């Protein structure tokens with residue numbers, strides 16, 4: 001099955017060992033990702049029309065200082081390893097996660113600013129953020145549609161990448177040719193329209209990768225069937 005990749009003109013520098021609060025975190029740093037975390041001014045957004053009703057907005061370099069923020073979140077966020085029911089089996093989620101309510105303080109002021117910028121850009125209130133930590137290439141999320149949104153016809157899911165660049169694949173629901181958005185540290189993608197109904201996304205395992213954190217915010221107008229597929233469900237939370 002073919003994979004189309006969306007090129008980025010952002011240069012990568014060599015793989016780094018990044019030391020933060022006693023933690024050694026390894027990833028390929030981007031020249032744009034060092035320094036104090038802040039929403040960048042003047043980053044350009046490109047719209048990718050997946051079909052007539054689904055789209056992805058890709059903003060390369062949405063956040064400055066993304067590697068700093070990645071290291072800080074890895075060291076300070078209340079990470080948990082969750083367990084997921086996949087039909088008749090309960091499996092460890094191969095990544096760490098934590099979620100924040102919209103009304104709770106954001107885990108970092110730059111993430112509060114990012115959520116505010118999303119609200120300004122789209123004129124909609126976003127929730128979250130949810131954070132995921134992919135410790136190395138063995139951590140992943142399989143192709144899926146976001147569980148609580150996948151029957152809804154008008155949703156937005158914004159995903160900000162911090163740290164290592166990993167494939168981020170998007171394909172039609174049920175299979176087909178994949179598009180690889182390959183977000184680098186500080187890049188933002190927003191999946192909109194019927195994307196959670198008609199398309200799937202995933203971050204596959206890779207042979208070697210440094211640490212990556214994703215921060216995501218969601219919005220929906222609640223239009224749609226609202227039927228939840230109970231085949232797959234997040235059930236148990238354990239310590240990291």
Ligand SMILES: O=C(O)CCC(=O)C(=O)O
Nearest residue numbers: 132141146159201203214
């Ligand atoms: O971490 C990412 O980039 C994607 C996360 C995701 O798709 C999810 O948690 O539903």
